[in-house]
Amino acid sequence: MAMLTADEYRESLRRYRPRVFVDGDAVESVADDPRLAPGIAAIGVTYDFATRQEYAEVMTAKQATSGQTVNRLAHINETNQDLLQKLEAVRLVCRESGCAQRYLTHDGLNALAAATQIADAEHSRSGGRYERFLGYLHRVQDEDLTLGIAMTDGKGDRSKRPGRQAHSDAYVHVAERRPDGIVIRGTKAIVTAAPYVHEFLVMPCRSMTAEDADFAVCCAVPVDAPGVTVIARPAGRPGEKAATFSGRYGQSTGVVVFDDVFVPHDRVFLAGEYAEAAHATITYATHHRHSCIGARAGFGDLLIGAGALMVEANGLDPDRHGHIRDAMVELITVVESFYACGVAASVYGVDDGASGVMPDPVFANIGKLLLATKIYDMHRLAHYVSGGLVVALPGPDEDHNPETAASLETVLAGRADIPADARRAVSRLVEDLTASYAGSWYSVISLHGGGSPEAMKREIWRNYPVGEKVELVERLLGRGVAALDSPLRRRVSRQPGRCCDAGCDAPPPPT
Amino acid sequence: MAMLTADEYRESLRRYRPRVFVDGDAVESVADDPRLAPGIAAIGVTYDFATRQEYAEVMTAKQATSGQTVNRLAHINETNQDLLQKLEAVRLVCRESGCAQRYLTHDGLNALAAATQIADAEHSRSGGRYERFLGYLHRVQDEDLTLGIAMTDGKGDRSKRPGRQAHSDAYVHVAERRPDGIVIRGTKAIVTAAPYVHEFLVMPCRSMTAEDADFAVCCAVPVDAPGVTVIARPAGRPGEKAATFSGRYGQSTGVVVFDDVFVPHDRVFLAGEYAEAAHATITYATHHRHSCIGARAGFGDLLIGAGALMVEANGLDPDRHGHIRDAMVELITVVESFYACGVAASVYGVDDGASGVMPDPVFANIGKLLLATKIYDMHRLAHYVSGGLVVALPGPDEDHNPETAASLETVLAGRADIPADARRAVSRLVEDLTASYAGSWYSVISLHGGGSPEAMKREIWRNYPVGEKVELVERLLGRGVAALDSPLRRRVSRQPGRCCDAGCDAPPPPT
Amino acid sequence: MAMLTADEYRESLRRYRPRVFVDGDAVESVADDPRLAPGIAAIGVTYDFATRQEYAEVMTAKQATSGQTVNRLAHINETNQDLLQKLEAVRLVCRESGCAQRYLTHDGLNALAAATQIADAEHSRSGGRYERFLGYLHRVQDEDLTLGIAMTDGKGDRSKRPGRQAHSDAYVHVAERRPDGIVIRGTKAIVTAAPYVHEFLVMPCRSMTAEDADFAVCCAVPVDAPGVTVIARPAGRPGEKAATFSGRYGQSTGVVVFDDVFVPHDRVFLAGEYAEAAHATITYATHHRHSCIGARAGFGDLLIGAGALMVEANGLDPDRHGHIRDAMVELITVVESFYACGVAASVYGVDDGASGVMPDPVFANIGKLLLATKIYDMHRLAHYVSGGLVVALPGPDEDHNPETAASLETVLAGRADIPADARRAVSRLVEDLTASYAGSWYSVISLHGGGSPEAMKREIWRNYPVGEKVELVERLLGRGVAALDSPLRRRVSRQPGRCCDAGCDAPPPPT
């Protein structure tokens, strides 16, 4: 099974006939709609790069359960080295595309690999979930598919649990159990890349209780399954002349409505096993935050490169202008310090409770927490080194106005050996990446995507071995460890068993 | 002379026939072009508010030299109270309009009032500059005009002084001296509100030397003077459906080309007096940074209000959700702490070297420095409290799609007593203010407008009375003040005499 | 009544015979004990400066109720100008002494002036509290006394209210009501300057309920009243050779035990009026946070001066070494930006509910919040500009060792025109101010003194007019103000009526 190229991926989307709306219009053909093209191009990078020899090691991996070489972003991690290479792979494809989106496929598959094994162990009589999952996994890998993660529910009234909502559709749930499968309904509010994936992995966005067991559902649904509707934003800013980058690569998010969608048994991985579904959710969150680190470091590479080019075009030299060098160093420090957390999360990756490894949750959450807030500093620093031109340059429609062209050339001539046109191009790129709808999108998605800061803080606190440090200090104080039974003291080591919500009902609700 | 209303201001623009291009098109009528309407509306706020009884004290003032009541934004400050009321006036009009732009008129007029008096004193035989300026000032006030400040030059090769540029048009300069006036030429790169002002005040953007005396020119030029061309961006984002706010209020910046423009003597305030021109530049910068503080505090008011509304629409309560309250408090702290610097700059306002007062330069520069970097935190905090919906909500064209309306209502129903439509409206406002072209515009203009951070740092260091603190500590150490002659020790008090560049050739060049 | 000099103040302490322990020893004579001398010297500055002609305006004021000229730090504010001058006075005495402590007298007196008037108005039949207070006030002013504020209780089990503590002495309370007065008992945990004040003002540290009415007691107690015991730390670091500054000026805090102390009626201002006692507490907190701003700005002056001297002694020039200039500018920016909040709190000072004015609580709390955290940055910046010498220089006992003196001279010779001895002196001063017990003391007291950050955040949120901004935005959105009754909307303006705790039971408890 050869891996697909970007072109083949786009063509493969023609096999599906999803019901998709963008800006109020029904989309005839996802593969051909210009409003979705930047999203398809961005995911396309993950296909093309996997076929390039120089990237083979980082972009592909051998799936142990099948023996097949598969795309890294659909691989189940077996070693800490896998985690590190996945991190590097995500950075690589995102520095090219801004955000290549497909790492969510990886994050979802890895979470379900663990959760289905654990569910089999816990509920021994009704086993076979992992086997079913493996069958599905191998098909996804062999057909080189991209999956969307349908996780964030509509949520409705935040003061009520899923089972007690006035609108039961506020959360996706099992509406009916049939002999051959289940019927699900409800609405997922933010699904990345929704219109141009092959299938959705449906997962709950928070932990459920016995009472909410019907809401603990993990299954796979083709994008064009009967009853599925996608209401999406355009991917990037296609068609805008100034959108040099985001007109080419972008990301769509969609609301996905499941209106009594039938899912046959071989695509149902969990349906009611609420503890294991919660495990899937939290494991997904940890993998995903780790992936986000790689993604945003890739975006950082773009800013560093664009900022340096802009400095050059402005005729400045960081080695002579200390304040420019300082800003470049600060930008580098921001990017590489959160990336380092991703590296550490890989190196100290932990058992995922089943046969795989997952990133260390403390380092993964710290890295995501840092990038969530520091993305704003990244924009600030890119603006700082670039100067005010990025928002003062007349737009592309002015470029060829013969009545003004000469005057603008004069204004743009900063340095004799750099043509005005080059400076204009870099300036527009910086604007597009940092001072536009697309640029701001990176901010908000870094802050809230994959869980808001409050969710990361919870996870850091829940997982950090505070108890171990308390014991160290008590020993140094010469006091035996007191008999006190306090929450702090119980935190001697990670507590993989207890699941919190994956940040989904944390702070500012995404919808 | 009654003050104009916003409507009368717009109508008054018909008296002028400027040569303006926007996005490659020649503008037929500035007053009617929808691409400029948001800019005209924003400035209009400064007219309307001055006619409202409840704002009379803050929005108007009595001009001592004429005895007339004039718009506060065209008034020459006589007292520290004037400075404080101007600060409040700027906040008031900017919280309504985002950025009302007209305070630049104030900043320029105040700078020239001082510089012309000083020049008259220095160059006694060739006096009359201040009288000439007063005549101009009274006309501006009496006709209730708005002036654009044409200051930031094209600059060309930053390693060369103005007089040594390959393109002499890189800086505006006196090209010819005639018996009845002067002829100027050159290009100003970033002129706020250029297309819809009545006149330009031309001023140098840096200090000049004797060698560059022809570049030390301060004069007034009608927007439609022969030889003037304005190449502008649209004001705000007119016509974009999602641009709820910036479709209504916005700001245009323009490149202004002076192609051998004749300026009669009564409009020439300085032409060769390089020391006094430098004084005008630095005084302008101090007034302007002070004004920027008020402007951005007004923008902060919008974010605080919009953030609070979004929190409410999301169904959250800051009194119960500590992390939301903390973010709101941080947003308030950011805004009010830089505003406090504006207040202190007013209260401790200093003699401007002539008959007026100007803001204390240390406090004014600190306030501007803080807002320049903290605008990014303001955006971050607004996003934090608002949640991811602001970039995930399907666009306005989806609102009335009957095939998706019901599903979207479900997703948007967070709180029973707030209709989905209200939540949608607030969400779009937050996006428009913080996560769009218009939103990012506020970031970059806060960072670089009125001088980049490096320029503020220079001014803070130059003006701070370090020497006084050194003496304090030496006394406490029991050592007499050493005989050392060091730069630190000379900084016993402000040094109004020495002029640096007004930040214009500082760090990242705007063009 | 002439105002006292520092010497007279020290002598006046001999009139009292308090029971004081320092480091386990009973103190024979407060006026003579070297362990308390730095504290007495620091307060002495507030006396001496009030007698100096050049400081007359800032250091003294005319008390309207008596017509007497009094020390500014014992004056009841009548105008916003009073608030501003008090702020400047505090900065002036603290830049000389590090922390002159006596501003607490001001803060307590102003709080009680308001609270007694309000109590008289509320409880009309049992009036006379304000008259009683005025009598006391005039005596304090006329005798030029210094008062300690006995506010922070022991607190005991923080999960229980005062009236429900196992140890009732955890909070000071009325133990008995007699015809001629009351008997109070309990322990105050942190009382600034306790051993060397003339009297204590006892006030509650949190709001009380009807149930805790006996804990709502405000009264005045001489430092040597029978039953009072003070357990204190030494003031500063007297006797340490390296403690150049803190051996001379310092501050003691003490635990003050009230063991059935009788207080006659004319010194009892509130005893059971829990609502007004809460008002006193919160009003005190607002005044005190405002004073803290001035105090820490004075400390900032010391750091700026010492840092600049150290830079000079190291042979560096901020005008040539950009990173040194940047650090100096950052230090200045930190200090002056929180000071600006104090200025704004003065300018926008508000009615205190009685006949006086108090600082605007939003600005006052923001200023204190900023200094609370930024004191650490101030230390960092002072260290940054000073270099590692401050902790590597051999101690004073080495200075006169003939076997090493020559070698050390070589090491210390950075600049030919600055003797090694001068560099040594500045280095030790920086260490004393920032890298010692005394230096760290400034950090912790800035963070927690006058209320911890959590308390400031509560007050900012409680007082900020969020509702006004919400209305602004709703109007701009074109929606009428909704009928929603939410907490946000009720915050249209300051709510002086409702009292929260003055930060006392907020975050990390001081004891």
Place this chain on the structure above:
Amino acid sequence: MAMLTADEYRESLRRYRPRVFVDGDAVESVADDPRLAPGIAAIGVTYDFATRQEYAEVMTAKQATSGQTVNRLAHINETNQDLLQKLEAVRLVCRESGCAQRYLTHDGLNALAAATQIADAEHSRSGGRYERFLGYLHRVQDEDLTLGIAMTDGKGDRSKRPGRQAHSDAYVHVAERRPDGIVIRGTKAIVTAAPYVHEFLVMPCRSMTAEDADFAVCCAVPVDAPGVTVIARPAGRPGEKAATFSGRYGQSTGVVVFDDVFVPHDRVFLAGEYAEAAHATITYATHHRHSCIGARAGFGDLLIGAGALMVEANGLDPDRHGHIRDAMVELITVVESFYACGVAASVYGVDDGASGVMPDPVFANIGKLLLATKIYDMHRLAHYVSGGLVVALPGPDEDHNPETAASLETVLAGRADIPADARRAVSRLVEDLTASYAGSWYSVISLHGGGSPEAMKREIWRNYPVGEKVELVERLLGRGVAALDSPLRRRVSRQPGRCCDAGCDAPPPPT
């Protein structure tokens, strides 16, 4: 050769008779002087831990060149895993001792291993440096010695190069070359652990030119070689009752004077090879910054543990008090994010130009840069969670005063199940670690030790592959890489060849 225990290390110091002064006194016996005991105890931890079975893997390593198992802190790294284990080893010994100091031995030895090999390759005829070094190395390892790094020179007038100083002793240099060795003289200003090491490794603190070749000297000198004098501070705060921790573990720094000290050839590694000496300096700096990361993370462990204990003793629960949890999470985030940079520097460790590996310089410098400034935040956060008690608690001499004991017990009784004494002990520990001479020492040494921030910024900028990002962006812009020859573009990858100063003449000079 068994490794020594802590006791054996202390005893081994008796073999040396160094000339040491502490606080003006000559030290008779280093092993017995109580003023040095905390330093000897801290280094002792590195001995004891290496003998403990559970730490064998992290604390020891096999030296490839000798086949011997040696202390990890004297080992030459061969793999990236070695770098990671060294990092962990440093954290382990520093969390026990505050700062175990001996990692400098590691940093110096690794630098000289590389530099001597490169010198042999460059200067082929006069080889044998590496062989000589290896002989020395094996003896150090086999005798389990601790080495001090004598690097930071006195520096004198910073505007002149070493060879042009008025005092030639401002820098250590070769004063005479003899047939059997060299004679060195000059003063090193800050030598960590100077009095209680076995030998010094002398190295230059900056790069030298041909003109300064005599200053490019690397050699080993026993602590008691004739002509060596050490003028030291006490280690920690021995004898202070409140210094619970720093009375036990501490660190001394010393000025080391070399007064015509003869060094035989077999201890001279470089003497005039200025390029290779510069390589040694920069390589040392990179190793050392990496080690500092581990050291300060260990200090962070102490703060986290002590902070958590204090929270508990105060009766607070982070799971219920959000602001306490947030502060703990921020403290954890600070510590683990700079530690992650150490991990990444290990994982991406690079060839050291000879047979070894060294940490990636970008990550190592970023980690050190972060800790240098964030140590102040660590102190702030420890204070925040601990409360004001840490500076208000009466001192140890008060503990057993029968007249006050009962009252203090009441004040200290926060929580019924935690005795007052326990709360007192934790409070004093927090004060000792963060609000004392010892606590501040950690701040300053983190900021300036191993190079000041300016030095790290230079190295980050020098080593970061900016050129690679520039190429990426140019490709995305569709422009071929321009022919421009700019400094940015040459930075395609690390430039190990060019050496800058190891931060020694960077910002605020340590002496």
